[in-house]
């Protein structure tokens with residue numbers, strides 16, 4: 216194991232030990248989310264939905280992926296969230312300064328075709344510090360990059376709203392989280408598109 220892996224492994228287990236000490240009543244939490252709602256949001260490390268939306272364990276479903284995009288798998292989770300676990304209000308939350316705005320499918324495909332190690336970004340262009348050993352498999356993936364945050368929220372709310380397995384009575388709200396202030400800014404066009412009927 217690398218030094219980094221060993222350090223992180225130890226830190227996570229130490230933190231978990233502390234968490235278990237204070238676990239207490241959480242052993243009695245029910246499986247279905249008590250507040251019956253779900254949030255689809257980006258995996259960005261600066262976003263903590265439990266904090267920005269005031270969640271405690273047992274409150275809500277949080278579905279995360281790169282960009283908080285309404286991918287087939289995100290919709291799979293949302294459908295389970297409602298159909299089997301009773302959530303009845305959904306939020307789609309993208310955010311400012313999202314990494315998904317910094318590349319295109321073509322750029323990602325080219326980078327991966329060359330080399331699999333972490334690329335560097337100079338503020339304008341991505342490049343590989345090492346070369347060789349890449350795979351063209353990245354050219355076959357739709358990475359769901361983002362051009363404009365408001366537009367991506369509207370697109371995703373529309374995609375969820377029009378999905379045949381999503382009932383019309385679930386309201387879907389669209390937001391952009393501002394990473395500079397922590398504020399959730401509603402995207403009116405998305406919320407309109409996601410209105411229940």
Ligand SMILES: [Zn+2]
Nearest residue numbers: 257259313314
């Ligand atoms: Zn992001």
